[in-house]
Amino acid sequence: MNRQPILPPTLVLVVVTVSLAASGCGRTPAxxxxxxxxxxxxxxxxxxxxxxxxxxxxxxxxxxxxxxLEAMFGTPDDPVVLPETGLDPAKIQxxxxxxxxxxxxxKNGLYRExxxxxxxxxxxxxxxxxxxLNPYPRDYRPGKFKFKSTWRDAKPTHADLVTILNNGIxxxxxxxxxxxxxxxxxxxxxxxxxxxxxxxxxxxxxxHIEQELEAQDSLPEDRGFLVDEILAPVAxxxxxxxxxxxxxxxxxxxxxxxxxxxxxxxxxxESVEKGRKLFLGDGGCVKxxxxxxxxxxxxxxxxDWNKLVVEARKEVGGGLExxxxxxxxxxxxxxxxxxxxxxxxLETRTRxxxxxxxxxxxxxxxxxxxxxxxxxxxxxxxxxxxYTGINGAPMPGVGPSAPGGKGTVPDEDIWHIVNxxxxxxxxxxxxxxxxxxxxxxxxx
Amino acid sequence: MQSSTVNxxxxxxxxxxxxxxxxxxxxxxxxxxxAAMAVPDWPSTxxxxxxxxxxxxWLGGPFDLMLEHGHRLWGTVVGLLTLVLAGVCWKWPVAPAxxxxxxxxVALVVxxxxxxxxxxxxxxxxxxxxxxxxxxxxxxxxVAIAALARRGGxxxxxxxxxxxxxxxxxxxxxxxxxxxxxxxxHLDAAVDPRTFHFLVGLHLLGAVAVVGLGATAxxxxxxxxxxxxxxxxxxxxxxxxxxxxxxxxxxVAKYGAPSALLPEAWRMSQPVVARSGSGAVIVTxxxxxxxxxxxxxxxxxxxxxxLARRPVAAAVRGVGKGAFA
Numbered sequence: 001m002n003r004q005p006i007l008p009p010t011l012v013l014v015v016v017t018v019s020l021a022a023s024g025c026g027r028t029p030a031x032x033x034x035x036x037x038x039x040x041x042x043x044x045x046x047x048x049x050x051x052x053x054x055x056x057x058x059x060x061x062x063x064x065x066x067x068x069l070e071a072m073f074g075t076p077d078d079p080v081v082l083p084e085t086g087l088d089p090a091k092i093q094x095x096x097x098x099x100x101x102x103x104x105x106x107k108n109g110l111y112r113e114x115x116x117x118x119x120x121x122x123x124x125x126x127x128x129x130x131x132x133l134n135p136y137p138r139d140y141r142p143g144k145f146k147f148k149s150t151w152r153d154a155k156p157t158h159a160d161l162v163t164i165l166n167n168g169i170x171x172x173x174x175x176x177x178x179x180x181x182x183x184x185x186x187x188x189x190x191x192x193x194x195x196x197x198x199x200x201x202x203x204x205x206x207x208h209i210e211q212e213l214e215a216q217d218s219l220p221e222d223r224g225f226l227v228d229e230i231l232a233p234v235a236x237x238x239x240x241x242x243x244x245x246x247x248x249x250x251x252x253x254x255x256x257x258x259x260x261x262x263x264x265x266x267x268x269x270e271s272v273e274k275g276r277k278l279f280l281g282d283g284g285c286v287k288x289x290x291x292x293x294x295x296x297x298x299x300x301x302x303x304d305w306n307k308l309v310v311e312a313r314k315e316v317g318g319g320l321e322x323x324x325x326x327x328x329x330x331x332x333x334x335x336x337x338x339x340x341x342x343x344x345x346l347e348t349r350t351r352x353x354x355x356x357x358x359x360x361x362x363x364x365x366x367x368x369x370x371x372x373x374x375x376x377x378x379x380x381x382x383x384x385x386x387y388t389g390i391n392g393a394p395m396p397g398v399g400p401s402a403p404g405g406k407g408t409v410p411d412e413d414i415w416h417i418v419n420x421x422x423x424x425x426x427x428x429x430x431x432x433x434x435x436x437x438x439x440x441x442x443x444x
Numbered sequence: 445m446q447s448s449t450v451n452x453x454x455x456x457x458x459x460x461x462x463x464x465x466x467x468x469x470x471x472x473x474x475x476x477x478x479a480a481m482a483v484p485d486w487p488s489t490x491x492x493x494x495x496x497x498x499x500x501x502w503l504g505g506p507f508d509l510m511l512e513h514g515h516r517l518w519g520t521v522v523g524l525l526t527l528v529l530a531g532v533c534w535k536w537p538v539a540p541a542x543x544x545x546x547x548x549x550v551a552l553v554v555x556x557x558x559x560x561x562x563x564x565x566x567x568x569x570x571x572x573x574x575x576x577x578x579x580x581x582x583x584x585x586x587v588a589i590a591a592l593a594r595r596g597g598x599x600x601x602x603x604x605x606x607x608x609x610x611x612x613x614x615x616x617x618x619x620x621x622x623x624x625x626x627x628x629x630h631l632d633a634a635v636d637p638r639t640f641h642f643l644v645g646l647h648l649l650g651a652v653a654v655v656g657l658g659a660t661a662x663x664x665x666x667x668x669x670x671x672x673x674x675x676x677x678x679x680x681x682x683x684x685x686x687x688x689x690x691x692x693x694x695x696v697a698k699y700g701a702p703s704a705l706l707p708e709a710w711r712m713s714q715p716v717v718a719r720s721g722s723g724a725v726i727v728t729x730x731x732x733x734x735x736x737x738x739x740x741x742x743x744x745x746x747x748x749x750x751l752a753r754r755p756v757a758a759a760v761r762g763v764g765k766g767a768f769a
Contacts, residue, residue: 031633031634032634098481098567099478099480099481100481100482100484100567101481101482101483101484101506101508101509102484103484103490105482105505105506105509107482107506107508112633113478114718116633117631117633120633121633121634126637127633127637128632128633128635128636128637128639128640129637129640129699130637131637131638131640131641132640132641132644132699132702133699133703134703135703167715168715168716168717169715170711170712170713170714170715171703171708171711171712171713172700172703172711172715173699173700173703173716174715175700175715175716175717175718176715176716176717176718177718177719178717179717179718179719179720180718180719295708358637364708367708367709370708370709370711371713372708372711372713
């Protein structure tokens with residue numbers, strides 16, 4: 001009988017120590033709002049007239065913007081809600097900060113719990129999981145939202161955000177939060193607005209820098225400028241959608257359409273045929289969705305979020321090519337210094353675009369035969385998508401672009417396109433081109 | 445009185461395996477529901493002595509409070525039973541290794557309790573990761589005690605060197621998978637997307653390693669190993685299969701179909717529902733099954749003689765003939 005020690009205590013100790021040390025790897029970074037470096041780096045183009053070295057004033061400017069934003073909006077753990085934003089501080093408190101229950105047993109930190117892993121703590125769509133998801137999570141900072149009941153360029157209403165949170169977005173990684181309490185969903189919608197207003201304020205500051213300031217100038221820090229000139233116009237757009245006029249008008253459904261019956265029902269046949277003609281004609285849908293509605297029209301376009309990065313990459317790439325092509329041998333010391341500063345700036349921008357922006361992806365038009373409608377599958381949802389298009393996406397609207405305007409398709413006729421679109425997933429007799437019938441595999 | 449037919453260390457260790465398994469389930473559920481801070485104080489519960497917290501508030505309060513407080517209470521059961529096991533191992537004639545492991549178990553359970561407490565007091569994800577990794581380690585130790593106590597301290601018949609090494613590798617790979625999984629489950633929202641990318645890649649590579657080692661273990665224990673080793677290796681391969689399904693399911697339950705990899709037509713026709721019961725079962729099940737896999741790998745390693753100090757190769761060559769008789 002052998003009673004040898006199988007696991008000596010020293011070995012156990014080593015295993016325990018090494019394992020626990022390994023498990024604690026990757027220290028938790030402090031929660032902080034990430035600066036919009038893509039915008040920041042664009043506005044610090046070296047200037048030969050500037051007194052200080054380029055890096056110095058560029059760094060000072062970025063720090064000043066961060067300080068201003070912290071004073072106006074606080075930090076992720078300790079948000080500041082200025083009355084001018086029109087936001088409800090109680091809701092923001094419920095959604096902000098780390099996940100923990102308060103003394104009343106009410107869970108706080110809802111955004112960190114449910115949203116931040118994809119949308120990022122800053123709402124920049126750069127959460128840890130973002131690179132894996134297609135489409136990328138929404139970057140709230142430009143204040144653009146796709147699925148809403150308001151005019152194309154207008155903000156979504158609070159109810160629109162709540163609807164998206166409750167329904168999720170089918171065909172994407174955006175889940176439905178219908179199992180959360182209405183108060184929690186309400187708080188999350190409010191916090192999304194808070195992040196959007198903060199992001200838009202940051203962009204407004206950089207726009208002001210780009211358009212109004214010389215290289216060495218600092219931003220004014222008085223209330224009149226920061227609140228009245230920068231924040232108030234941003235917040236006003238969010239407050240404006242509370243007015244009924246912000247909602248797009250919805251025409252009455254024409255007689256002879258019954259969405260409950262399906263597109264192949266005799267009642268709807270005439271409407272579906274009208275819709276098909278509009279789809280192929282005045283509606284202009286065919287350009288992207290293709291004659292078969294399989295989404296096989298143009299496929300090389302970007303949404304606004306990706307387009308920004310694509311254009312910045314082009315601009316930086318072109319700048320670098322030009323800069324590298326210049327002969328420096330005959331340059332004066334001043335010109336050489338400016339040339340070097342410019343190269344350094346362009347290389348910094350390249351690093352920023354590589355590290356602080358996701359790799360751009362094109363946005364393919366929807367295959368309408370799959371029956372996946374991201375903005376909602378109700379006829380009203382599709383009517384709204386058709387009427388105003390999709391804000392931030394290449395999808396244009398067929399209705400007027402602003403109140404009092406004229407669209408390419410009369411309002412009531414949009415319902416026929418809706419009827420046609422809703423009939424497509426059930427259209428088994430579709431034709432693929434002129435020469436052959438559509439087979440099941442063509443749909444995918 | 446010590447009876448020659450009752451193996452008390454094994455009975456207590458076996459009970460502790462079950463009790464610890466339940467604690468791991470509750471811990472995994474706490475993570476799934478982000479309930480760790482549902483009770484923001486420690487060792488008290490909302491100012492009450494933990495053991496005197498009103499039953500009505502515990503069971504009738506928010507779900508996450510029920511989970512977290514239950515996890516703490518069950519943790520004390522695990523701790524007490526570990527002390528009982530150490531006492532039994534001290535009094536009972538067990539192998540020195542069992543005694544050493546029992547001491548390690550006491551140290552680990554105390555450490556784990558403290559780490560759990562500090563996770564709350566510091567509200568730290570880093571401490572949460574350590575807590576998540578120490579739990580399975582404790583479970584592995586308890587399984588080892590139960591497996592060794594069963595034999596009354598006798599060393600096992602050695603398997604082939606390949607089986608022994610594969611089993612040892614499987615223990616390491618299964619544990620590293622749990623470490624990587626803990627990093628993913630306790631992911632801080634402030635980390636860079638590249639970190640998540642790296643962790644997912646690591647976890648997938650680890651899965652490949654576990655599948656490879658599991659298959660090799662089955663092949664290596666098919667002949668020349670004990671029946672126990674053969675049985676454990678087959679069970680592990682089955683669990684690995686289930687774990688792959690659950691792993692894929694856990695991704696889908698959280699993020700939907702992996703849309704960056706699949707054509708649009710493969711996307712789900714319904715959105716994922718956050719905090720759904722089925723999603724919680726799948727995600728939690730993946731974590732728990734990972735821990736069970738680790739326990740099974742430890743049992744296999746012991747059955748295959750991988751943890752024996754006496755070199756297996758020497759025994760096979762006949763140099764140590766009789767050493768395991």
